Amino acid sequence: KIVALRGKVMDAAPAGAMTSVPLSLERVQPHLGDRLDIAAVNTPETTVVSGQVADIERLEADLAKAGVEARRIHIEVAAHSRQLDGQLEPFRAGFEGVAFEAPRVPMASSMRGGWAKDEDLSSAEYWVQHLRNTVRFADAARTVLAGEPSIVIEVGPGQTLGPLLEACDVPVPPRA
Numbered sequence: 001k002i003v004a005l006r007g008k009v010m011d012a013a014p015a016g017a018m019t020s021v022p023l024s025l026e027r028v029q030p031h032l033g034d035r036l037d038i039a040a041v042n043t044p045e046t047t048v049v050s051g052q053v054a055d056i057e058r059l060e061a062d063l064a065k066a067g068v069e070a071r072r073i074h075i076e077v078a079a080h081s082r083q084l085d086g087q088l089e090p091f092r093a094g095f096e097g098v099a100f101e102a103p104r105v106p107m108a109s110s111m112r113g114g115w116a117k118d119e120d121l122s123s124a125e126y127w128v129q130h131l132r133n134t135v136r137f138a139d140a141a142r143t144v145l146a147g148e149p150s151i152v153i154e155v156g157p158g159q160t161l162g163p164l165l166e167a168c169d170v171p172v173p174p175r176a
Helices: 002-012 025-031 053-065 082-093 124-132 137-146 161-166
Strands: 017-021 037-043 046-051 071-073
Touching (some): 025 046, 037 137, 046 053, 046 082, 082 124
Antiparallel strands (some): 017 046, 017 071
């Protein structure tokens, strides 16, 4: 129910774009201006920027002039950005009647960038904020892989997780 609702609210958001930039968060921030948002920090040297299409095009052109090749993500919404602000209430309302339970095993929070605490993962508000705010994948990955032995499972089409984990500068378990 929630996954389908997330798709609906993303579809209802204004058109937008996302681009993956091979720069650290610190190095990409000066290029943002006041109209773009950091959608994700996927590795120490890969940051995803989100915003209106024209602003993303401007960013990509500016970066190209500086010799940095950004890669457009094939999605027509500016996920994890202010473009979703109008969709937060409909998303929040969709959680009505959903019963949450705290995880029984330690889980990382990609919004916190570390181990989940308190009501992370088990509250509607966490997931509403996750829809809007920066995903701190690199920090969460380093937290998980630097601690106790962990199992990392990629679910879904493609092979994105393994290369991102390898780029996070922590030992990665061998791929199965």
